[in-house]
Amino acid sequence: MTTTPTSVETSTISKIVWRLVPFLGLMFFINFLDRTAIGFAGPNGMTQDLGLSAAQFGFAAGIFFFGYIILEIPSNLALHKFGARRWLARIMVSWGIVSLLFTFVQDATQLYWLRFLLGIAEAGFFPGAILFLSLWVPARHRAKVLAVFYVAQPLTTVIGAPLASLLIDMHGLFGLEGWRVMFMGVSIPAILVGIVTYFYLPDTPNDATWLTPAERDWLNEELAREDRSKSTGGHISRKALTDGRVWALSLIYFGFIYGLYALGFFLPTIIGGFETAFGTKFTVMQRGLITAIPYLPAAVALVLWSRDATRRGVRPWHIGIPALLGALSIPLALTMQSPAATIAVITVTACAIFSALPNFWSFPARFLTGAGAAAGIALINTMGNVAGFAAPYITGAVKDWTGGYVVPMVIVGGFMALSALLAFLILPRLEGPVAAPDVRPLRKAA
Numbered sequence: 001m002t003t004t005p006t007s008v009e010t011s012t013i014s015k016i017v018w019r020l021v022p023f024l025g026l027m028f029f030i031n032f033l034d035r036t037a038i039g040f041a042g043p044n045g046m047t048q049d050l051g052l053s054a055a056q057f058g059f060a061a062g063i064f065f066f067g068y069i070i071l072e073i074p075s076n077l078a079l080h081k082f083g084a085r086r087w088l089a090r091i092m093v094s095w096g097i098v099s100l101l102f103t104f105v106q107d108a109t110q111l112y113w114l115r116f117l118l119g120i121a122e123a124g125f126f127p128g129a130i131l132f133l134s135l136w137v138p139a140r141h142r143a144k145v146l147a148v149f150y151v152a153q154p155l156t157t158v159i160g161a162p163l164a165s166l167l168i169d170m171h172g173l174f175g176l177e178g179w180r181v182m183f184m185g186v187s188i189p190a191i192l193v194g195i196v197t198y199f200y201l202p203d204t205p206n207d208a209t210w211l212t213p214a215e216r217d218w219l220n221e222e223l224a225r226e227d228r229s230k231s232t233g234g235h236i237s238r239k240a241l242t243d244g245r246v247w248a249l250s251l252i253y254f255g256f257i258y259g260l261y262a263l264g265f266f267l268p269t270i271i272g273g274f275e276t277a278f279g280t281k282f283t284v285m286q287r288g289l290i291t292a293i294p295y296l297p298a299a300v301a302l303v304l305w306s307r308d309a310t311r312r313g314v315r316p317w318h319i320g321i322p323a324l325l326g327a328l329s330i331p332l333a334l335t336m337q338s339p340a341a342t343i344a345v346i347t348v349t350a351c352a353i354f355s356a357l358p359n360f361w362s363f364p365a366r367f368l369t370g371a372g373a374a375a376g377i378a379l380i381n382t383m384g385n386v387a388g389f390a391a392p393y394i395t396g397a398v399k400d401w402t403g404g405y406v407v408p409m410v411i412v413g414g415f416m417a418l419s420a421l422l423a424f425l426i427l428p429r430l431e432g433p434v435a436a437p438d439v440r441p442l443r444k445a446a
Helices: 007-019 021-044 046-050 054-082 084-104 108-122 125-134 139-150 152-168 178-200 213-229 237-241 244-272 274-278 284-292 295-312 317-333 339-360 370-402 406-429
Strands: none
Touching: 007 021, 007 139, 007 213, 021 046, 021 054, 021 084, 021 108, 021 125, 021 139, 021 152, 021 178, 021 244, 021 284, 054 084, 054 108, 054 125, 054 244, 054 370, 084 108, 084 125, 084 178, 125 139, 125 370, 139 152, 139 295, 139 339, 152 178, 152 284, 152 295, 152 339, 244 274, 244 284, 244 317, 244 339, 244 370, 244 406, 274 339, 295 317, 295 339, 317 339, 317 406, 370 406
């Protein structure tokens, strides 16, 4: 049954959406662009200049997640202790500085070390942002708000691929190769926005001067009521880390992230291979624009699918159906007989992955709260980061072994099929009610 929101509820959520979510989305945009910039650099001179094989490139892309995994859970617990404003600002400035050093990398060993350090610097950002939103947004509004936040990820490629190509085309600027110019160009915004974050983000609703007293009271009361109603409200972080439901969610997330990063790191290389496979010839900018094609429909699909989830309440099939579509489409893509057909099928895969992810993150908040939420969300994202290492490394190694990308993409499909199976089997068993949906559109607060 649909609950009609009160005027104070509507104005509070609207202010949160307009004041916080676009800024967090900008942070997410910069974050995803920085971690995937290597995917644009590889086929545009870096692989050749550093003498990398496909396996070495995949290892360099994936070792980022080793550093991330080591510090992810401690970082999220630190955010819970010290507050989002300080911790997220620290993370952004740190990764911006490390990212800037990629401009001067000289060999594979230096590349490995910098990717590892970048992971350490970025550790905790994404689960920290998810945790931050869960501390501000009641459950029945969460799918809608997460969709607005998550749309930054596909838009990173829609905007970022042409932007990266533009920077790469500035070959010779400051005497640098184009891919080095690109690394410089994408790192500086992280440092600048990180500094702004320290002054802009409020830690709690009580710190938000743009909320009225009535809005703050309503939000604090609503979030406190939800915490009391969660069956694991007393979970400490150690219990959350041994909760079977958290591990089930972690395995589902693993498959999605395996597909996400296999595409993110290797799609530019696959497009570069169209010249050999189909006899086509594209400029750097054209390859960047082609790379962006699947992600614009993915952003639209994300919004529409999340809107349906908001209207109905997030159901397990909101996760399972996209996982199944991704499992079937990704290995099919490389059997196509033209660049257009290949990109069309990859677009289906991108739509599937991005449609599921924001809705997926509404499940942990159904039964986790406090330090347990910080640890549980970090553990789930850690498993995603294991996939983030495995996907590029296995993809590159199997490509070197088989001479093509068909078998690596079949492996991607297999992991997404596992996510689909677990979504249909496990998610219905997760404890916690489906949030009553709010179907009213958001309006910008005065």
